[in-house]
Amino acid sequence: MNRLASHAILAAAAVLVLALLGGEAASPVLYTAENTSTAAHADPATIQKRSPGDADALVPLMDDLLGQTGTLALTIKLRDYESAERDLARYSELSRQFDRLVVTLDVSGTDIGEFQQNNRKNQEALEALLNDTRRFEDLKRLEIEVQDGEQRMAIAYEGEALRQKMREGFSAYAKREPATTRIAEHYDLNTTPYQQSVEHFAEVADAADDWRPATGGTAASPLAIAVTPAEGRYGDTLRIGGRYAGGVPGTRIEVYVDSRAAGAATLDADGTYNHPYRIGRIVAGPHLAYATAGGIYSEVATFEVLTQNTTITLALAEVNRTAVACTGNLTIGDGLPVAGAPVLIRTDDGTLAAAETDENGTYRTEIVLPGGEHTLRAEFHAAGYPLNASESPAETVRVRGEGLSPLPFVAAFAAAAATGWYLRRRRPEEEPVAKAAPVPESPGETPPQVEIAGLPPREAATVLFRALRTRLGIPETKTPRDCARIAPAHAGFFERYERIRYAGETPTDEELRAMEAEALGGGEGAA
Amino acid sequence: MIRMAGAKKYSAAAVLAAWLIIVAFFMVLNRTLDLEVFFVLALIGLLVVAVLIDGAFSRPRYMRYIGYLIAAGVALFAYIVAEKILEILAA
Numbered sequence: 001m002n003r004l005a006s007h008a009i010l011a012a013a014a015v016l017v018l019a020l021l022g023g024e025a026a027s028p029v030l031y032t033a034e035n036t037s038t039a040a041h042a043d044p045a046t047i048q049k050r051s052p053g054d055a056d057a058l059v060p061l062m063d064d065l066l067g068q069t070g071t072l073a074l075t076i077k078l079r080d081y082e083s084a085e086r087d088l089a090r091y092s093e094l095s096r097q098f099d100r101l102v103v104t105l106d107v108s109g110t111d112i113g114e115f116q117q118n119n120r121k122n123q124e125a126l127e128a129l130l131n132d133t134r135r136f137e138d139l140k141r142l143e144i145e146v147q148d149g150e151q152r153m154a155i156a157y158e159g160e161a162l163r164q165k166m167r168e169g170f171s172a173y174a175k176r177e178p179a180t181t182r183i184a185e186h187y188d189l190n191t192t193p194y195q196q197s198v199e200h201f202a203e204v205a206d207a208a209d210d211w212r213p214a215t216g217g218t219a220a221s222p223l224a225i226a227v228t229p230a231e232g233r234y235g236d237t238l239r240i241g242g243r244y245a246g247g248v249p250g251t252r253i254e255v256y257v258d259s260r261a262a263g264a265a266t267l268d269a270d271g272t273y274n275h276p277y278r279i280g281r282i283v284a285g286p287h288l289a290y291a292t293a294g295g296i297y298s299e300v301a302t303f304e305v306l307t308q309n310t311t312i313t314l315a316l317a318e319v320n321r322t323a324v325a326c327t328g329n330l331t332i333g334d335g336l337p338v339a340g341a342p343v344l345i346r347t348d349d350g351t352l353a354a355a356e357t358d359e360n361g362t363y364r365t366e367i368v369l370p371g372g373e374h375t376l377r378a379e380f381h382a383a384g385y386p387l388n389a390s391e392s393p394a395e396t397v398r399v400r401g402e403g404l405s406p407l408p409f410v411a412a413f414a415a416a417a418a419t420g421w422y423l424r425r426r427r428p429e430e431e432p433v434a435k436a437a438p439v440p441e442s443p444g445e446t447p448p449q450v451e452i453a454g455l456p457p458r459e460a461a462t463v464l465f466r467a468l469r470t471r472l473g474i475p476e477t478k479t480p481r482d483c484a485r486i487a488p489a490h491a492g493f494f495e496r497y498e499r500i501r502y503a504g505e506t507p508t509d510e511e512l513r514a515m516e517a518e519a520l521g522g523g524e525g526a527a
Numbered sequence: 528m529i530r531m532a533g534a535k536k537y538s539a540a541a542v543l544a545a546w547l548i549i550v551a552f553f554m555v556l557n558r559t560l561d562l563e564v565f566f567v568l569a570l571i572g573l574l575v576v577a578v579l580i581d582g583a584f585s586r587p588r589y590m591r592y593i594g595y596l597i598a599a600g601v602a603l604f605a606y607i608v609a610e611k612i613l614e615i616l617a618a
Binding site: 021024025028029030031032033407408410411412414415416418419422423476477478479480501 | 555558560561562563584586587598602603606610613617
C-alpha cells in the first residue's frame, strides 16, 4: 500500500512537471538575460555589457563631429573637392555612429538629442554647400565659355538661385551655432573648429555674392515680372505676371520657377500677362521666378514659401484574419488636403508600409500583420513639401492571425516516421535469438523442441542453455550464474555453459550431446 | 548480485538527476534557459546512462521501460529537428 502510494505520488508529480513544461513548449526559451523585462529583475551583467563602453565613446564622438565640420568647411572653401568628398564621407560615417549611439543609450530626450538634431542639419547644410559650390564653379566656367545670350541668361538665373540658396543655408547654419556651442561647452568639447566652420561657410557664401554683380545684373528688360503676393503657403496661388513693353498681344510667355518651367501665359491686348502659380511640392524658403518671351528674358523676381503645420489621422479596420486596412487624412491647418503626398505607416516592431494621399488628402493601404495586438501610427515626413512633419496618434488593433500553422503537424508526422524507422531498425537485432530458442508458453514437463543440428558448437550451447532455462521456468533475465544458484541440480550444466559463453571455450560434440540430453530432460542430471 | 543490480538502477537515477542539475546550473550561469537545449542534453544523459547500465546477457524490466522512454525522447527530438529544418527552409 505504502509502495503504491509513493508510486502514485511520483507519477502525479511527473505528470504535473510535464504539464508545466508542456505549457512552455511553444516558446522554449524560458529565460535569457537580454530579454528579461520585469520591473523586479534586471540582469546587471547585460546592462554593464551594453552601456559603459558606449557612454565612454559618446563625448569623444561629439568632439570628432565638431572637428569634422571645421575640416569640411575649410576644404570646401579651398575648393579641394576631392578632399571635401572624403571629409564628407567620414563626417557621415561619424554621424551615423553617433545616431546609433544616441538610440542605444536612449538619450535622445536630453541635450545630446538636440546636439544630434543640429548635427544632422549641419551635415545636410555642408553637403548642400559642397554641391552648390561645385555647381557654382561650373556656372562660372560656363559663363566664360558660352557666348550665346540666351544661355548666358539661363546661367545667370541659375547662379542667382544658387546664391540665394547658399545665403539661406548659411543663415540657418549660423542660427544653430549658439545652441550647438552651448551644448558642446557643457561637455567640455573643443568648439574652435566648429566656429571656424561657420566663418568658412560665411566666406563661401560671400564669394558667391561677389559673383552676382558680374553676371546677375542684366540690363533693364522690356519684359517685367512680379510675384504677388511675395510670400505664400502650401495650397496658395501666387500671381506671376507683368507687362511686356512692345510685345505683340498673343505672344506666348514662358514662366520659370527655380529655372524649371512652371507654365505659360499669353500676352493680353493691354500688354500684360498673368500666370497663376499654385504652391505645391516645393521646399520652404526663397524661390526665383523669371519669364521669357522668344529671346527676351525678364529680370528675376523672388517670392518666399512659408511652412505650415499638418495633421494626419489614422483609422484601422479589419479586412480579414491577417490584414488591416489603414485609412486617414492628411490636411494642413485650415483643413486643406495635401494631395499626392507619401505617408508611412509604422507598426510596433518598426516595419513600415507606404501609402500616398489622393486628391482629397485621403490615403488607404492594407498591411498584413502576424496575430496579436499591434500599435500603428501614420507619419508624414514632408520631404520636399513646405510643410512640417506630423504623426498620427497611435492606434491599436488586434489581429486574429492565421489558423493553425501546418508546421507542427508536418514536424509531428516527420517525428513519427523517424521513430517508426528507428524502432524497425532496432527489432532485427533481437529477433534471431527469439527464433533460435522458441520459448514454450507454459514451462513444465513437456520437453521443448530444440534443433541444434548444423549450428556452430557455441551457438548450439546457447540454444540448449535457453531451452533448459525455459524448461525450468527461470526468467529470461537470469544469467547462467543466477540459474546455477536457482537450480543447483543443474549447476554443472550452467557452469559449463558459463565457461563456454564467457571464457570462449568450445564444447565438444560429446559435451553437446550431454547438454542436449540434460536440456531436454532425458539426461542423468535432470533426474 | 541481485542486490547490486537493484542498486544499479537507483545509482543511474541519481546520476541522471545530478546531470540534469548540472545542465540547468550551467544554463543559468550562461544566462539562457532554453527548454529545447535542456531536453536534448537530458536525452543524451539518459542514453549514456542506459548504455552504461545495460547488461550484456540480461534485460531487466526497468531497461525495457527506459527503452520506451528513449523511444519517446527520440520522437520528441526528431520533432524538434524537423521543426528547426522547416523553420530554416521557411526563412
